[in-house]
Amino acid sequence: MPQQIKIGVDFGGTKIEVAALDGEGNFLHRAREPNPGSYEAAISTVCSLVRGAEQAVGASGSIGVGAPGSISPRTGVMRNANSTWLNGKPFREDLSAAFGREIRLANDANCLALSEAVDGAGADARVVFAVILGTGCGGGVVVKGGVLEGASGVAGEFGHMPLPWLNRDEFPGPRCWCGKHGCLETWVSGSGFQRDFAERFGRSLHAEAIVAAARDGDREAQAALEAYVDRLGRGLAAVCNIIDPDVFVLGGGMSNVPELYPRLPERIGAYIFSDIWEGAVRPARWGDSSGVRGAAWLW
Numbered sequence: 001m002p003q004q005i006k007i008g009v010d011f012g013g014t015k016i017e018v019a020a021l022d023g024e025g026n027f028l029h030r031a032r033e034p035n036p037g038s039y040e041a042a043i044s045t046v047c048s049l050v051r052g053a054e055q056a057v058g059a060s061g062s063i064g065v066g067a068p069g070s071i072s073p074r075t076g077v078m079r080n081a082n083s084t085w086l087n088g089k090p091f092r093e094d095l096s097a098a099f100g101r102e103i104r105l106a107n108d109a110n111c112l113a114l115s116e117a118v119d120g121a122g123a124d125a126r127v128v129f130a131v132i133l134g135t136g137c138g139g140g141v142v143v144k145g146g147v148l149e150g151a152s153g154v155a156g157e158f159g160h161m162p163l164p165w166l167n168r169d170e171f172p173g174p175r176c177w178c179g180k181h182g183c184l185e186t187w188v189s190g191s192g193f194q195r196d197f198a199e200r201f202g203r204s205l206h207a208e209a210i211v212a213a214a215r216d217g218d219r220e221a222q223a224a225l226e227a228y229v230d231r232l233g234r235g236l237a238a239v240c241n242i243i244d245p246d247v248f249v250l251g252g253g254m255s256n257v258p259e260l261y262p263r264l265p266e267r268i269g270a271y272i273f274s275d276i277w278e279g280a281v282r283p284a285r286w287g288d289s290s291g292v293r294g295a296a297w298l299w
Helices: 039-057 091-099 108-119 190-201 207-215 219-240 260-271 287-296
Strands: 005-011 015-021 027-034 061-067 104-107 127-133 137-143 247-251 280-283
Touching: 005 039, 005 108, 005 287, 015 039, 015 287, 027 039, 039 061, 039 091, 061 091, 061 108, 061 287, 091 104, 104 108, 108 127, 108 137, 108 247, 108 287, 127 219, 190 207, 190 219, 207 219, 219 260, 247 287, 260 280
Parallel strands: 005 061, 061 104, 127 247, 247 280
Antiparallel strands: 005 015, 015 027, 127 137
């Protein structure tokens, strides 16, 4: 039996996953359950999954949690979570009380960035910027192996930057759940991609179906995908103009679209305030496992 393990919890909107890793990052145990969608029930699910993991491997371990939103450094409670029932709750403290030990908690996109910086697609980089392109959109920053949270705990909130270099047809942008208009999440998340296609062409298709149609020569789908690449490239170029990361790592469902990777460097280069861009855009090495691995690496 391992003497020391690291346990990660990926607290997603629809599922909660737990993984136990050894010191080398090998999986010892993995399990997941649907997220029950209410606060007390979700805490109970996390506890059940973690205790099951420790029982399965025969050892207790450190516990890290990746969750949507972040903890306010002023109040100590959750904020900015699209699972809005988490907002205003002392989530980390309540989990710590339930386990009787310290819990470390970070934004889920920060966990993606940390996982990929430790032993993933950004392992060779000084500065890694990770972007989740799923139902929602988030971002996280790791500098020299450490998560950069910022003075207010919101560093890397890529999804709630406005889409830069708007054209006339894009202004003011769709209303976001956060209350503002034109956030990148409303454009470059998988749901944003679907919304834009439906509004432009009057056809309701899932993101995967739009991409498949583009590959089959559907001109409307091709136009939608080209617009998506341009918008994502604009967003990433704005990040370059601020921190100029060595590598962008993409996670979430849209990161599985291979057409993005040869096209994005040219789009970024067209908008960045430089005559050259030599960064990289890569898919997450650990895919859907990055979040839970990054949570474990918080210790």
